[in-house]
Amino acid sequence: MRLSLTLNPFSDSDLLYAQQLGVDWVVGDMPAWDSDTLAAARNRVEQSGLYLSALECLPTSLVTDALLGRAEREEAIERISRIITDVGRLGIPSLGYRWPPADAGKVLETTTGRGGASSAVFRLQDNEHTSMGPVREELWQALAHFLRCVVPVAEAAGVRLAYQTDVSLMSLPEERRILDSVTELDRLFQVAASPSHGLDLDHGFVTQVLDRRAGLQTGLKAVEVIRHFGRQKRIFAVRMRNLRRTASGAQEHFLDEDKVAILRALQAYQETGFEGPLCPVPSPGMTDDTEWRHKGYAFGIGYLRALLQAIG
Amino acid sequence: MRIALSLGRSQREMRFAQQLGLQYVVSRLPANPKGYLELDDLRSARERFASHGLSFDVIENLPTPHYHKAMFGLAGRDEQLAHVCTTIRNMGKAGISVLQYQWMLLGGLRTEYCPVGRGGARVSRFDWEVAKRSPIAALDWRPGPDGLIHTPDRKLNAEQVWDNLTYFLERLVPVAEEAGVKLAAHPDDAPIPSFMGVARVLASLEGLQRLIDTVPSPCNGLGFCQGTIASMAGVDMIEAIRHFGRQSKIFFAHFRNPRGQVPVFEEVFPDEGDSDMLAAVRAYREVGFDGVIRVDHAPAMVRDTHGERTFGYQVGYFKGLVDAVEILDAEGVH
Numbered sequence: 001m002r003l004s005l006t007l008n009p010f011s012d013s014d015l016l017y018a019q020q021l022g023v024d025w026v027v028g029d030m031p032a033w034d035s036d037t038l039a040a041a042r043n044r045v046e047q048s049g050l051y052l053s054a055l056e057c058l059p060t061s062l063v064t065d066a067l068l069g070r071a072e073r074e075e076a077i078e079r080i081s082r083i084i085t086d087v088g089r090l091g092i093p094s095l096g097y098r099w100p101p102a103d104a105g106k107v108l109e110t111t112t113g114r115g116g117a118s119s120a121v122f123r124l125q126d127n128e129h130t131s132m133g134p135v136r137e138e139l140w141q142a143l144a145h146f147l148r149c150v151v152p153v154a155e156a157a158g159v160r161l162a163y164q165t166d167v168s169l170m171s172l173p174e175e176r177r178i179l180d181s182v183t184e185l186d187r188l189f190q191v192a193a194s195p196s197h198g199l200d201l202d203h204g205f206v207t208q209v210l211d212r213r214a215g216l217q218t219g220l221k222a223v224e225v226i227r228h229f230g231r232q233k234r235i236f237a238v239r240m241r242n243l244r245r246t247a248s249g250a251q252e253h254f255l256d257e258d259k260v261a262i263l264r265a266l267q268a269y270q271e272t273g274f275e276g277p278l279c280p281v282p283s284p285g286m287t288d289d290t291e292w293r294h295k296g297y298a299f300g301i302g303y304l305r306a307l308l309q310a311i312g
Numbered sequence: 313m314r315i316a317l318s319l320g321r322s323q324r325e326m327r328f329a330q331q332l333g334l335q336y337v338v339s340r341l342p343a344n345p346k347g348y349l350e351l352d353d354l355r356s357a358r359e360r361f362a363s364h365g366l367s368f369d370v371i372e373n374l375p376t377p378h379y380h381k382a383m384f385g386l387a388g389r390d391e392q393l394a395h396v397c398t399t400i401r402n403m404g405k406a407g408i409s410v411l412q413y414q415w416m417l418l419g420g421l422r423t424e425y426c427p428v429g430r431g432g433a434r435v436s437r438f439d440w441e442v443a444k445r446s447p448i449a450a451l452d453w454r455p456g457p458d459g460l461i462h463t464p465d466r467k468l469n470a471e472q473v474w475d476n477l478t479y480f481l482e483r484l485v486p487v488a489e490e491a492g493v494k495l496a497a498h499p500d501d502a503p504i505p506s507f508m509g510v511a512r513v514l515a516s517l518e519g520l521q522r523l524i525d526t527v528p529s530p531c532n533g534l535g536f537c538q539g540t541i542a543s544m545a546g547v548d549m550i551e552a553i554r555h556f557g558r559q560s561k562i563f564f565a566h567f568r569n570p571r572g573q574v575p576v577f578e579e580v581f582p583d584e585g586d587s588d589m590l591a592a593v594r595a596y597r598e599v600g601f602d603g604v605i606r607v608d609h610a611p612a613m614v615r616d617t618h619g620e621r622t623f624g625y626q627v628g629y630f631k632g633l634v635d636a637v638e639i640l641d642a643e644g645v646h
Binding site: 013016017018019020021114115116256257259260284286288294295296298299300301302304305306307309310311 | 432433583611614615624627629630640
């Protein structure tokens with residue numbers, strides 16, 4: 001795995017910052033998705049001597065239309081297919097899509113973390129499904145249709161398409177929620193069983209959602225989840241953050257606050273042969289940091305680099 | 313190992329350290345016109361840090377105007393040393409247990425600060441040839457406020473410098489023992505044997521050992537500046553940790569990893585210097601070092617007005633090494 005930073009590829013100072021932190025892989029957080037912007041982003045990163053290893057977060061409005069739209073559906077799928085083809089033509093190996101959109105409802109409250117850092121608590125509804133239900137079934141059918149259209153495009157373009165897990169999913173009520181368990185994610189790969197389709201894993205999602213006994217501080221169960229998807233070569237990218245279960249949700253903590261669990265997780269990612277970008281999530285938010293959280297990234301990159309060095 | 317940052321007492325600095333999860337700080341107090349650090353000032357500094365969950369146990373450094381006459385062997389040194397004894401006693405009363413001092417008569421030496429580091433980060437460099445050509449330009453910081461010191465015509469050879477240092481130690485070490493304060497000598501940075509005709513006697517491992525042996529005492533030891541020691545010509549810094557650590561002479565340490573050694577070195581990020589910092593952490597553990605170790609200066613980063621990016625990175629890296637070594641070694645992985 002390669003230490004990476006998620007940044008806007010048009011920010012010269014952040015590209016410089018990545019190099020100063022010793023990071024040579026960048027994950028692009030794109031301001032726009034037309035082919036000129038994509039090409040300019042790739043060139044900008046390359047000229048800095050860095051490698052644009054992935055793009056994250058296809059426009060969620062487009063993904064939503066592709067899944068839920070009526071009249072707009074085929075047009076949205078067509079536009080996404082064009083983006084995938086452009087991304088492949090530019091030699092960017094991986095592209096993430098997220099659904100549902102991360103919305104304001106996901107954060108229950110913001111509380112104080114270590115030293116008064118600003119720590120979000122995410123809403124976590126119970127993730128036990130008792131039945132499929134009509135809404136979920138309909139969602140699955142829409143998703144299956146979408147994937148059957150775009151995954152072959154990704155294969156042809158040489159792009160790895162990554163479903164981006166995110167705890168914000170868990171703010172949805174159970175009857176309108178899919179992709180919230182290992183079983184559900186397994187189904188994702190049954191629907192579109194291609195080596196070009198995988199996961200961009202939010203490690204907080206692994207510990208708090210995929211681990212049904214979440215809240216354990218040992219990290220052992222999370223390790224099994226990592227092995228499960230890692231062995232199938234489904235892990236394309238990892239966003240490393242530390243969430244802990246509270247009475248009502250999951251709260252952000254610094255990586256070193258659960259050092260054993262984080263180290264075990266990294267060992268598991270490594271053992272399964274994960275070779276993609278490993279991005280720290282700069283949370284909780286430190287006081288007097290920038291909006292992009294430069295300080296938080298510096299600490300996260302430093303900490304993860306040391307752990308990777310130690311596990312060899 | 314107690315990871316620390318060197319901090320002032322602003323709200324911003326202390327909060328930064330807390331959010332990084334630090335529990336220890338080192339700090340300096342300004343030179344006091346009375347010639348010694350006053351008990352009230354020491355206590356209030358300690359309390360101010362304590363109110364933010366930070367333990368202030370190391371003074372870095374003894375203000376040079378408090379002992380510059382002793383360094384140069386000038387008239388008035390006895391009065392200065394009597395005041396330093398007062399500082400030491402006050403530290404003991406305030407519960408601050410380590411006093412770092414340095415014996416660089418002309419101060420620290422660097423020849424360049426230039427954006428040649430990773431990603432254009434601004435690194436400090438030392439090049440002995442440049443320092444010989446333009447010595448005044450290489451004076452990086454100066455030890456005293458008055459014109460008395462570092463006049464280039466004052467030459468002192470090594471034995472003269474040793475005489476002054478021995479005089480200093482013989483008077484202070486017994487007081488330090490009584491007060492329960494450890495005196496930690498910082499090596500001469502840059503570590504060259506002489507500059508502008510003034511000897512730098514703590515610029516080699518032999519010099520540091522001689523300091524220890526001159527006045528044997530559990531209160532006479534080192535401020536083990538990794539960076540300075542690693543930049544001594546031919547020195548293996550990790551072996552040096554073992555050598556002095558086994559004697560329990562590392563009272564305090566600096567975490568830094570330069571690239572190169574005298575005659576030319578530069579201060580790069582800690583993961584890209586010549587030493588293996590993971591091995592360094594293991595060496596400290598091996599010798600049972602449980603003192604304060606402070607994250608040292610590293611290259612200056614883009615738009616880093618408060619230095620929090622470069623220090624945040626370093627604290628993350630250092631913590632990660634210490635955490636990983638603790639966890640992996642506990643299960644016997646080496």
